[in-house]
Amino acid sequence: MRAGPFAGYVVPKAGLGYRIVSKTLGASMWFWMMYRIKEDGPVAFGLRHPWDHGDHSDHGHGEKH
Helix, strand or coil, X not given: XXXXXXXXXXXXXXXXXXXXXXXXXXXXXXXXXXXXXXXXXHHHCCCCCXXXXXXXXXXXXXXXX
């Protein structure tokens, strides 16, 4: 019996399709996380409340409100 981390078991290599799909899904996850941090970072980290809208004087209500 061979000594080593897998005791002689050879780990199979992933196919090209699996590698492309995994890199695409991983990259899209990171892009989505960075986008959400850009949009909602202060709220996610507790630096701002979600109901605080900043210094906007016009909230899109028009003249009727």
